[in-house]
Amino acid sequence: MLLHAGPVEFFYYWLHRALHHHYLYSRYHSHHHSSIVTEPITSVIHPFAEMISYFILFFIPMITVALTGTGSIVSFFGYITYIDLMNNLGHCNFELIPRKLFTIFPLLMYIMYTPSYHSLHHTQFRTNYSLFMPFYDYVYGTMDKSTNTVYEASLKREGESPDVVHLTHLTTSESIYHLRLGFASWASKPQTASQWYMKYLMLPVTWWSMMVTWFHSRAFVTERNTFENLKLQTWAIPRYNIHVLHFTQAKRVYYGMIEEAIAEAERKGAMVLTLGLLNQGEEMNRNGELFIRRNPKLKVKLVDGSSLAAAVVLNSIPEGKDQVAIKANSSKVSNFVAVALCQRGVQVSISGESDFRRLRELCAPETRNNLILSKSCSQKIWLVGDKLQETEQVKASKGTLFIPFSLFPPKKFRKDCFYCNTPAMSAPRNFENLDSCENWLP
Incomplete structure (x- = not known):
């Protein structure tokens, strides 16, 4: 020194x-x-x-x-x-x-x-x-x-008052490297399976970051953006998928952290708070409805993004296709997509009997004939979730297009089929300070 x-x-x-x-x-x-x-x-x-x-x-x-x-x-x-x-x-x-x-x-x-x-x-x-x-x-x-x-x-200096807050969370242990203090080259690529150099060489840092996030009990700002006159922020809850999906006690703590983040967003004057990833799962909190019931006087508007995700999925289906199979558990997004397709005159195949009955109740009487109960795998368009297994994918015919409507992409097993990305949209030019990719590209 x-x-x-x-x-x-x-x-x-x-x-x-x-x-x-x-x-x-x-x-x-x-x-x-x-x-x-x-x-x-x-x-x-x-x-x-x-x-x-x-x-x-x-x-x-x-x-x-x-x-x-x-x-x-x-x-x-x-x-x-x-x-x-x-x-x-x-x-x-x-x-x-x-x-x-x-x-x-x-x-x-x-x-x-x-x-x-x-x-x-x-x-x-x-x-x-x-x-x-x-x-x-x-x-x-x-x-x-x-x-x-x-x-x-x-x-x-007082903290900024955002107009819109997107509340998300960490996913896997390596997702910490997608933040601003992580690696721009790593963050510019989709988060898929762990690379060997991230899994082994960075293991001490990964475990240390997990310990830090475990003791940190509040959401933190990961990104600040502007869109015309709106100020937007992305907040992340310092917990991982495993905490939400597998530990009952951790779920209770996690829900408390979401409610605290919602309350903080309201104190800062946010008009809209969008729930991302597992923060808005139907099985977790009924797409945010649980938080609204617990806090009936909330002024900030909670949005789960289901309608927009459904619109993106519908737009991903090639024109002229008259048969679509939904191969996933029922969800708010899949229900929206199925009803909309039936209204367009597209034949929608459902393999689960309980899901089929539920969807028939949601469809208008004149469009119910477009909804069929079938275990056939001959359709060339499959709308799938993240839990689509290899045993199901091998049943698809060659050239099938898999379109996910889930929060996370399914694993790709078939090389003779096509896989779309999870629902996403291109950012407009006046959406400023977009993180990760622009820091790495020339």
């Missing part, structure tokens, strides 16, 4: 000041400063020449201890982790360093910067040049005069 505080911080400070000279800034460093409102990913957005110079600086401590025989594998990985952690911290655009830390350790303010400290560099451009340690800004008089004021104001 002495090698970092000495040559690395010193050389970086003067390199950084040089990069703000008009000649180098216009040709190189302006690319990094195009992000005035920074995000963690901003920390690694640099032109190639800058990246090489930073790597050379960061190699100074590692090469030195290697040549002197005083280093270790732990120290190498520890130093790299320190660089990544501090780099992301400075660009997270959210002040999270408590005031008490600097009160107890006053000298820490010279060797540790804060998110608000570096944020001023991205807004003022000519101040706060230091890498991670503000010491050199103090020495050479380039510390912004408003640093302490902005830091105090950032700590006192």
Whole structure:
């Protein structure tokens, strides 16, 4: 750390000041400063020449201890982790360093910067040049005069008041890496089966994150978006599928966390709260109806998205098809889809007798003839749930199109058939700050 505080911080400070000279800034460093409102990913957005110079600086401590025989594998990985952690911290655009830390350790303010400290560099451009340690800004008089004021104001800032809140939850243990502090490349791909490098190499971090989420009992904000004049937020409950599906006691705690999140959204002035994934399961809480009954004076509107999901599924069925099979347990979405298809004159095949009787009651008398009870697998369009097993899929004829209407996609066993994605829609252009993919693509 002495090698970092000495040559690395010193050389970086003067390199950084040089990069703000008009000649180098216009040709190189302006690319990094195009992000005035920074995000963690901003920390690694640099032109190639800058990246090489930073790597050379960061190699100074590692090469030195290697040549002197005083280093270790732990120290190498520890130093790299320190660089990544501090780099992301400075660009997270959210002040999270408590005031008490600097009160107890006053000298820490010279060797540790804060998110608000570096944020001023991205807004003022000519101040706060230091890498991670503000010491050199103090020495050479380039510390912004408003640093302490902005830091105090950032700590006192009230939370945003969203118009719409989408309440979801973690799914598998690896889903933690799909958050902003995870891996952009991993989050840009659909979450399917675990890759070996995520399953084994990241196992200690995965288990540690699961322990942290277990002790954290409140929903947290994972994403903030804007759509025209609306402010939208995505909140995640720190629990996994296994807690909701398999543990009775955990379910009770989980329901309490959902109700607390709904109450918090109402306190913050949200007009609509949408329930995502298992938060709106029919078997769990009757698509949110349970929460409305328990809180009859709720002003925030609860939405489960069933109607929109049904519309997307209907739109996924190719035109001209007159036969469709529903191969899944009855649900709100499947019922909507079946009734709509019968109204269109499409023959809908149901394999379960109880589901068939229930759907006949929902259909208008003039459309009930389009609903048939049959275990036939000859239909080329199958509407399926996430529990579709291999034994059922092998019965489908070659070229069958599987269209899921479930929250999670079914496993793909057939290579001679086609699988659609779970119900989803493209985001409009004026839906801003969409996470994950845009941070990785050119």
